[in-house]
Amino acid sequence: MQVPLYQAKAEFFRMLGHPVRIRVLELLQNGPVPVRDLLDEIEIEPSSLSQQLAVLRRSGIVVSIREGSTVSYALAGGDVAELLRAARRILTELLVGQSELLAELRQADVRPALTQGSASRTS
Incomplete structure (x- = not known):
């Protein structure tokens, strides 16, 4: 059964409905940002940031990039x-x-x- 478009849009906006997720997306607008820099900017516990990044990653809005031991995130589009x-x-x-x-x-x-x-x- 296919989900109606209006329902899919509502789910999308619900996924965006967290201040940390919005702040992450704002910080990623100019290109990839290492997780340590996101932590410095947002000032939350690493586990909380990790949880919010996982939501964004699962939704396909962000992608993770590993370079050596550094993990960065970027907007998918x-x-x-x-x-x-x-x-x-x-x-x-x-x-x-x-x-x-x-x-x-x-x-x-x-x-x-x-x-x-x-x-x-x-x-």
């Missing part, structure tokens, strides 16, 4: 980097909209205070 850039653009737009709404709310809070202040002075 450029589409993931583009997805992360798209997510950044979307979040930026959302945050700009939220900051505009927050500014409007703050102005609305100031107006009644100004009205009350001038009303109490005229009484």
Whole structure:
């Protein structure tokens, strides 16, 4: 039985739904990174990083590269980097909209205070 495309997409986004995995993918955007450098950047326990890298590797999003005793990870394809850039653009737009709404709310809070202040002075 074939999984519907929308369900496969949901599984894909669920797999991405961990902050460490997202951070790893961000760090891999510019090319392969040794595990020791990932550990330095992310500052988590080696076992936790290993677990998250395994999830990414099983999903086919990253590949491991062994050079001697050094293991590095790299993105399996450029589409993931583009997805992360798209997510950044979307979040930026959302945050700009939220900051505009927050500014409007703050102005609305100031107006009644100004009205009350001038009303109490005229009484």
